[in-house]
Amino acid sequence: MHIEWKKLLFALGVPLGVGVLSAWTTRDAMEQYGGLNQPPLAPPGWVFPVVWTILFLLMGVSAYLILTAQVLPQPRARAMYWYYGQLAVNFFWSLLFFNLQGYLGAFLWLCLLWVWVLMMIRAFYRISPAAGLLQLPYLGWITFAGYLNFGIWYLNR
Numbered sequence: 001m002h003i004e005w006k007k008l009l010f011a012l013g014v015p016l017g018v019g020v021l022s023a024w025t026t027r028d029a030m031e032q033y034g035g036l037n038q039p040p041l042a043p044p045g046w047v048f049p050v051v052w053t054i055l056f057l058l059m060g061v062s063a064y065l066i067l068t069a070q071v072l073p074q075p076r077a078r079a080m081y082w083y084y085g086q087l088a089v090n091f092f093w094s095l096l097f098f099n100l101q102g103y104l105g106a107f108l109w110l111c112l113l114w115v116w117v118l119m120m121i122r123a124f125y126r127i128s129p130a131a132g133l134l135q136l137p138y139l140g141w142i143t144f145a146g147y148l149n150f151g152i153w154y155l156n157r
Helices: 005-025 029-034 047-067 073-099 103-127 129-133 136-155
Strands: none
Touching: 005 047, 005 073, 029 073, 047 073, 047 103, 047 129, 047 136, 073 103, 103 129, 103 136
């Protein structure tokens, strides 16, 4: 297998860049998170950056598989539309939840993210089953995040 290094670095850099920007804009988030009433199963704050780094790396690998797949331009463009869209929705969730402390609005936004990620997985899977399957942990994590987000809203109203 020949690795196209520029495409790989770009594919990894985009989601990691979104993650860094999100972390920077919500830099006091873990202190705030620790002060909230939390639902059962809520992990400690240090878990989030570890999980998100892994998920962003998986996103990058999946995007690379799509960018290098032998496929017509239209299906690739459609898949990347869902990919970049979900990254944008993901980024704004952090602002809603942490910066604006709009926990119910953030939960509804997270539901929108869940749909975008599902559509991305579907589009990726049609081009590269591996690319789609690599995103299942992401879908699982945002499902869990939905539980946490809803619980935080409910317990802190």
